[in-house]
Amino acid sequence: MSNKQRKPKIRKMHFNILTVFPEMFPGTLGAGVVGRALDKNIWSMNVVNIRDFAINNYGSVDDEQFGGGAGMVMRPDVLGDAIDSIKNKGKIIYFSPRGVPLNQKLVREFVADKNAVYTLLCGRYEGIDERVLQEYDIMEVSIGDYILSGGEVAAQVFVDSCVRLLDNVVGGGIDATNNESFEIGGLEWPLYTRPSVWRGRNVPEVLLSGHHGNIERWRKQQSVDITKARRPDLIKENKK
Ligand code: SAH
Numbered sequence: 001m002s003n004k005q006r007k008p009k010i011r012k013m014h015f016n017i018l019t020v021f022p023e024m025f026p027g028t029l030g031a032g033v034v035g036r037a038l039d040k041n042i043w044s045m046n047v048v049n050i051r052d053f054a055i056n057n058y059g060s061v062d063d064e065q066f067g068g069g070a071g072m073v074m075r076p077d078v079l080g081d082a083i084d085s086i087k088n089k090g091k092i093i094y095f096s097p098r099g100v101p102l103n104q105k106l107v108r109e110f111v112a113d114k115n116a117v118y119t120l121l122c123g124r125y126e127g128i129d130e131r132v133l134q135e136y137d138i139m140e141v142s143i144g145d146y147i148l149s150g151g152e153v154a155a156q157v158f159v160d161s162c163v164r165l166l167d168n169v170v171g172g173g174i175d176a177t178n179n180e181s182f183e184i185g186g187l188e189w190p191l192y193t194r195p196s197v198w199r200g201r202n203v204p205e206v207l208l209s210g211h212h213g214n215i216e217r218w219r220k221q222q223s224v225d226i227t228k229a230r231r232p233d234l235i236k237e238n239k240k
Contacts, residue, residue, distance in 0.1 A: 014045070037166065086119055092138045094133060121138070186234055
């Protein structure tokens with residue numbers, strides 16, 4: 001696929017974020033290229049405090065599990081009201097270890113979506129009442145095979161990975177986001193910058209040669225070797 005075809009058509013994205021910790025946003029999303037993009041209105045967010053829809057004055061949003069067992073579950077009535085308070089919901093995503101694993105291909109698909117509006121539901125405690133997932137057309141997304149204490153970090157991973165693909169977010173143009181691990185069919189080659197000698201360690205000769213063909217061949221080979229050694233599953237995936 002040529003670089004031109006990979007360019008996302010959408011220039012802006014909007015995220016509704018449902019959380020019991022609104023103070024966690026923008027958090028990491030307020031810094032660096034993604035933070036600058038927020039300032040420039042390339043993406044926007046609407047943070048909804050789930051506690052505003054609590055069942056009582058104590059701010060309760062969770063309850064004990066039916067069937068017993070340790071850990072609390074977020075109540076469907078509270079979450080339903082919180083979700084219904086959002087006018088333009090777009091696609092609703094619930095972050096969960098049970099979800100489809102997030103990867104760069106999936107991120108590309110989210111960014112390419114015509115609407116580009118997402119409602120991100122951040123779980124806490126043991127998770128949310130199953131009926132919420134049935135009531136709304138919710139997609140479950142996982143950011144990896146480990147357990148977080150809440151969905152907020154997952155939501156930030158999701159927003160960051162999407163926003164950096166939008167136009168005018170990452171410097172260096174479309175090349176900077178295309179020449180990266182997973183985008184190049186494997187893992188990235190080793191990177192070097194000045195000084196050319198550091199603590200007796202040299203930069204590989206070929207990179208100083210100015211010979212673009214040789215440099216490209218070297219990088220490809222390095223990428224293949226590293227991918228074979230560390231993530232052979234990615235090579236199999238490409239052959240599919
Ligand atoms: N009881 C659940 C884990 C709950 S962790 C289970 O065993 O599957 C609490 C919250 O953190 C979840 O509701 C979810 O929103 C978030 N979370 C935890 N791990 C996650 C992961 N790997 N990816 C995305 N969200 C995750």
